[in-house]
Amino acid sequence: MKKKLLINIANGLLMARWKQTLVAAVGVTFSITMFIALLSFMSGMNDLLDGLIINRVPHIRIYNDIKPNAHQPITLDRNYKTAHHFISSIKSDESRQSIYNSAAIMQAIKNDKRVLGFSQKLTAQVFFNDGNIDITGSMSGVNPVEEGSLFHFDDYITSGKSQDLTKINNSVILGKGLAEKLLTNIGDVIQITTSKGERFQLKVVGIYQSGLRDIDNVQSFASVSTVQKILSKPSNYITDIQVKLKDITQAPAMAKEYEQLFQTDAEDIQTANSQFETGSSIRTLISYSVGITLLIVAGFGIYNILNMMIFEKMDSIAILKATGFSGRDVQNIFMYIAISIGVFGGLCGLLLGFGLSSIIDQIPFNTAALPTIKTFPINYNPKFYLIGMVFSFFTTYFAGWFPARKASKIDPVIIIRGK
């Protein structure tokens, strides 16, 4: 009953000044709209850019690193077990690059329930011959089916089919930059030279575009068996096993576990690509701070309008107090006004924000770097809408709190005697 009366009075004051109220609400609406649109767009863009890396990078990469042997002869000598060893001119080991006992490792990974899938890979350094020009490049031997399902390989094949790698013998998919340099297209035959001097003829079956120019200029793909043949290695020669997990956050722990278990090197995605997380978090931070700044500006708008309203309604406040409304009642009346502006403006802002993001979602966005994207990316995460609502509530609450408190402190005697 009491609450109803205060809301009733607040409503009366609001409606008497509905134009001012509307301006204040529009301020909130505008800032929430921009907040939602900005965050949806920024976060969509972030996901896209992160996806560029995360989609095609394995969560754990198992390989043999080139590094000095941890067990040098002196460490095996029992006499010097407790001593500190100084070894100079140490050299990296000439150990094999291939993963030892790769078939058994692959079987073990296959049986691990935390693993979504894996693909084998090996890399060869080759020269692409074009007349008298040799272009240095790298050739990865991949299994196109697994590569496609786990690492979105097909998304980056701009022409041709990845499956042709296994169907057609001695076939290759070239990076876009590389193909342009070699002046080749699908169906052409190119010649390569291996680091050991052997020559091979390969048929181009596809063009690959990652969006990262440096990669597109040197990268090419062939089937695993083709690359093994180029390197003159047996069919169990694998240099990398790329593992994709069900839960990416487990990658660092599992990488350590695999290192122990398989006696190889294992690198997790977080360690390999830490700079991307930094980039995303900074972009997110910037969009949040812009959004929150907008809301604070809207808060000042509400503060001003309430202050003005209190100034105009001094007489009303004085008589309410004289006839038995306490300071708290008066404060509540003005808080109701502030919060109803905030909630109304905020809800409109959420709707308009959704509308604006949908519009942005329709704007064409074609860039050579991102072959699969046709329009601006938008992330419709409900989290942004929730944050927007909570924030609009709190900014209006605080913007209203100070003027409402001022109103509650008005001394009716001064107002009434002043007349």
Add this chain to the structure above:
Amino acid sequence: MSNTILEAKNINKYFNDPIRIQVLSDINFSVNKGEFVSLTGKSGCGKSTLLYVLSTMDTDYEGQLLIDQEEMPKRNEPFLAKIRNEKIGFVFQFHYLLNEFNVLKNVMLPGLKQNKYSEEEVEFRAIEKLKILGIEHLALKQANHVSGGEKQRVAIARALINDPHIIMGDEPTGNLDKKNSDLVFDIFKRLADEFNQTLLIVTHDPSFAARTHRIIQMEDGKIIHS
């Protein structure tokens, strides 16, 4: 003494800005139920200041104030607000109606705040008060659409809504012409005679004071005749 409504005991008040001056010195008096009292004196003699002390709105004084034989605390704002709501009705020189609401709602507001009766009952009582004052035909008009004299009568109806122990007025006829002042005075008189309503009215109009039951005269912050 059981029918004493309002009692002031040794009330002193000072203004501290810019220098400390005593505005009320040793005020002692009481008002009994059904009395129509006028408080008069020259401008600046402290009569309004005294009224606001008695109204509980001004708590910056020394001494004791008893309303309905209950001592008023000085630092309990919600409690004092409740006392004003239930036991005191106010009529000021200016009407102080809320322009956002109609006449009826203005009269009802203190009643709704008291929350003793349902909204329908408060409305019924408000219409009754308007009838006593002969302005029930204005009930549904916006407050800023009625004339000055009518506004003051609406303000009186608002003061009456909670059946207060005492009505306090600060120059209630100060802004009105002769005809309307007489009308307001007659209403006060009728309230005192017919409804046994206690009234304490500050006025500097001698003809108004002369027609009340009792005159309290002030000079330089002291009561010189009561």
